[in-house]
Amino acid sequence: xxxxxxxxxxxxxxxxxxxxxxxxxxxxxxxxxxxxxxxxxxxxxxxxxxxxxxxxxxxxxxxxxxxxxxxxxxxxxxxxxxxxxxxxxxxxxxxxxxxxxxxxxxxxxxxxxxx
Amino acid sequence: xxxxxxxxxxxxxxxxxxxxxxxxxxxxxxxxxxxxxxxxxxxxxxxxxxxxxxxxxxxxxxxxxxxxxxxxxxxxxxxxxxxxxxxxxxxxxxxxxxxxxxxxxxxxxxxxx
Numbered sequence: 001x002x003x004x005x006x007x008x009x010x011x012x013x014x015x016x017x018x019x020x021x022x023x024x025x026x027x028x029x030x031x032x033x034x035x036x037x038x039x040x041x042x043x044x045x046x047x048x049x050x051x052x053x054x055x056x057x058x059x060x061x062x063x064x065x066x067x068x069x070x071x072x073x074x075x076x077x078x079x080x081x082x083x084x085x086x087x088x089x090x091x092x093x094x095x096x097x098x099x100x101x102x103x104x105x106x107x108x109x110x111x112x113x114x115x
Numbered sequence: 116x117x118x119x120x121x122x123x124x125x126x127x128x129x130x131x132x133x134x135x136x137x138x139x140x141x142x143x144x145x146x147x148x149x150x151x152x153x154x155x156x157x158x159x160x161x162x163x164x165x166x167x168x169x170x171x172x173x174x175x176x177x178x179x180x181x182x183x184x185x186x187x188x189x190x191x192x193x194x195x196x197x198x199x200x201x202x203x204x205x206x207x208x209x210x211x212x213x214x215x216x217x218x219x220x221x222x223x224x225x226x227x228x
Contacts, residue, residue, distance in 0.1 A: 004157075031214060042121075042203050042218030043158070056213045091157050095214060102207055102214035103148065106157035 004107035020078045021110045025094030035091040117142040121219035136189045138204035152201040194226045
């Protein structure tokens with residue numbers, strides 16, 4: 001399977017705990033995005049990487065959130081001191097970064113539930 | 116801030132009926148993508164429209180990009196239960212350097228047999 005993969009698919013945690021999610025993009029896609037989706041809504045942009053450089057962060061990304069893409073391949077998204085409001089589906093997408101439409105291909109997501 | 120408004124938010128129809136989903140904005144987009152999402156899964160790309168006035172067909176699905184590139188529509192002919200899902204439009208801002216997508220809130224479609 002050469003699509004975008006995300007792990008874990010589901011995470012249940014208690015308020016105050018830290019969680020980390022992983023995204024493996026499509027090989028050789030140099031653009032990687034994180035989005036967050038709550039029930040009944042469309043995804044909202046969180047952050048963007050071009051290779052290993054994090055070039056944009058949304059205001060939605062509070063200081064409890066940190067993302068990395070150390071070697072320009074896989075990426076991790078960490079949430080510290082989780083709150084119930086962090087419960088959502090966290091989606092990763094990758095793009096080849098070609099000029100034009102910038103089509104993005106999404107992974108299956110990580111469903112986070114904070115109790 | 117660029118926004119995309121989708122309508123309707125919910126649609127429940129019988130198998131065989133036709134439907135149209137609209138995606139509107141006051142802003143111009145460089146391109147617009149339509150996705151379909153199943154519960155518990157990520158969005159799957161259906162089509163990308165780039166040129167104003169462009170029409171693309173994917174079997175029973177017809178996608179149109181407005182002449183001014185501010186709106187788009189998805190028309191499904193003779194809907195089938197397998198079409199059930201969340202349909203999302205997503206725009207690429209005309210001034211975006213990063214390629215981030217701005218999503219509409221989605222249209223939940225239920226097609227009853």
